[in-house]
Amino acid sequence: MPKWRQGNAAAPAWSVIVTLSMFVLAATTGRAGAWTLKEAAAPYKGTTIRTIGEALPPLEALAKMKHKFEEETGITVEVEMYEHSEAVNKVMLDLNSHRGRYDFIIQPHRELGRFVENGHLVALDKFMNDPKLRDPNFHPETVLYDRLWKEISWYGGKMYGFPFTALNMFMWYRADLVNDPKEQAGFKAKYGYDLAPAQTLEQYRDLAEWFTRPDERFYGTAIQGKRHEALWYEWLNFLYAYGGDMMDVASGSECGPIIVNSPEAIAATEYYKGLMAYSPPDTLNYFWDDVMALMQQAKVFELIMWNDATYAVAVDKNASTVVGKMGFGTTPIGPAGHRVGQVEGWTYLVPADSKNQAAAYLFIQWMMGFDQQLEQHLNGGASSRPDVYASPEVAALPYSQASMDSNAAAIAKPTIPASPQITDILVRELSSYLSDQKSAKEALDTAAVEMHDLLGECAPLKYPVK
Numbered sequence: 001m002p003k004w005r006q007g008n009a010a011a012p013a014w015s016v017i018v019t020l021s022m023f024v025l026a027a028t029t030g031r032a033g034a035w036t037l038k039e040a041a042a043p044y045k046g047t048t049i050r051t052i053g054e055a056l057p058p059l060e061a062l063a064k065m066k067h068k069f070e071e072e073t074g075i076t077v078e079v080e081m082y083e084h085s086e087a088v089n090k091v092m093l094d095l096n097s098h099r100g101r102y103d104f105i106i107q108p109h110r111e112l113g114r115f116v117e118n119g120h121l122v123a124l125d126k127f128m129n130d131p132k133l134r135d136p137n138f139h140p141e142t143v144l145y146d147r148l149w150k151e152i153s154w155y156g157g158k159m160y161g162f163p164f165t166a167l168n169m170f171m172w173y174r175a176d177l178v179n180d181p182k183e184q185a186g187f188k189a190k191y192g193y194d195l196a197p198a199q200t201l202e203q204y205r206d207l208a209e210w211f212t213r214p215d216e217r218f219y220g221t222a223i224q225g226k227r228h229e230a231l232w233y234e235w236l237n238f239l240y241a242y243g244g245d246m247m248d249v250a251s252g253s254e255c256g257p258i259i260v261n262s263p264e265a266i267a268a269t270e271y272y273k274g275l276m277a278y279s280p281p282d283t284l285n286y287f288w289d290d291v292m293a294l295m296q297q298a299k300v301f302e303l304i305m306w307n308d309a310t311y312a313v314a315v316d317k318n319a320s321t322v323v324g325k326m327g328f329g330t331t332p333i334g335p336a337g338h339r340v341g342q343v344e345g346w347t348y349l350v351p352a353d354s355k356n357q358a359a360a361y362l363f364i365q366w367m368m369g370f371d372q373q374l375e376q377h378l379n380g381g382a383s384s385r386p387d388v389y390a391s392p393e394v395a396a397l398p399y400s401q402a403s404m405d406s407n408a409a410a411i412a413k414p415t416i417p418a419s420p421q422i423t424d425i426l427v428r429e430l431s432s433y434l435s436d437q438k439s440a441k442e443a444l445d446t447a448a449v450e451m452h453d454l455l456g457e458c459a460p461l462k463y464p465v466k
Contacts, residue, residue, distance in 0.1 A: 045074035053106030057380020100353035108150035175327030241334025242268035311380030
């Protein structure tokens with residue numbers, strides 16, 4: 001072969017070797033410099049971080065999963081679980097005292113405005129903009145339900161958290177009884193239409209009436225009538241279904257005209273009280289834990305309940321006697337003519353007085369990853385990631401479709417600083433109506449006036465009061 005031919009043949013071969021060597025070196029260098037949780041957490045190894053939240057399956061699932069994070073990082077995670085109100089009260093005591101007991105908190109989003117305005121929280125930009133802490137593969141703006149995230153974890157245009165649970169309320173019912181031929185025949189003979197899961201509030205009431213059998217200690221429904229936040233949350237489903245709301249605003253962070261005593265709101269409240277006739281005699285002492293237990297014990301036909309409690313009824317055979325007997329659907333349609341739900345969620349937040357903010361952020365970021373979100377959801381969580389709902393394992397859960405459908409038309413609730421006081425006002429006034437101390441209009445008129453007094457000029461009364 002001529003030398004010039006050998007030379008030309010050798011040059012490409014050498015070029016390939018050099019190019020491949022450079023590629024391997026670059027790839028190796030890239031891997032060596034890539035972000036890892038272990039390296040990011042190295043400065044905080046041996047640290048203990050503490051959190052607090054509601055004692056329900058999502059937090060129980062987190063507590064079972066945290067060992068994986070602990071093993072990889074050397075950071076210990078301690079979890080405190082309490083009933084809803086106690087979890088909120090303990091956090092407020094800690095924040096107001098500036099003790100810094102909790103390094104991150106898991107709280108209902110109605111508290112967000114109050115926390116921010118009082119200077120209790122750290123905006124997460126502090127961590128998201130730090131390349132030592134931020135996982136470059138974590139892109140919340142593309143992997144989360146954006147509207148939900150912005151509504152429950154942002155305030156004043158700033159990001160303060162990530163959703164711990166994307167909550168909604170939907171209908172639970174006994175599918176085995178709906179499919180019972182004897183029940184079907186008896187129901188049609190009385191009401192003139194086929195027995196089926198309720199699509200409207202009228203049907204919901206008919207079903208509650210039909211299945212109320214006090215002699216058998218079985219009831220058509222059970223309202224959450226205790227003077228507790230649960231009463232307010234349950235009532236909202238009927239308020240929205242009638243076309244009512246508390247204030248005439250587009251977002252929970254806005255202040256606007258008060259409409260809680262509108263004709264629609266009064267009618268919704270009267271309907272709600274009417275369900276007491278088909279509830280157990282002590283229904284005014286119930287909140288969500290009580291009605292969940294009734295369904296687990298096969299003592300009630302239908303309820304409007306939270307998606308994060310559904311696992312304990314539909315899947316957990318150690319806790320529930322009705323596994324395999326349940327059905328789930330969106331809340332029934334009311335006079336408003338369309339299905340509605342409520343934007344709700346508990347959110348991860350980092351207190352300003354936390355002594356271990358960076359370590360807390362690393363754990364929160366880790367929990368928002370797909371694998372952790374999937375595992376938590378399958379064990380009773382309520383993820384804010386659409387790709388989790390798209391997974392085959394989640395799609396196979398009997399309540400997944402109802403949960404997704406309920407998110408589609410959800411209405412935002414207040415997150416302004418006065419939101420907790422608004423809730424307290426309505427809980428008190430709704431309780432006074434259910435216990436026959438006031439009429440629906442009197443109770444809602446009182447609530448409207450007190451809300452106006454609390455909020456001032458930004459919240460004028462839209463409807464007259466007596």
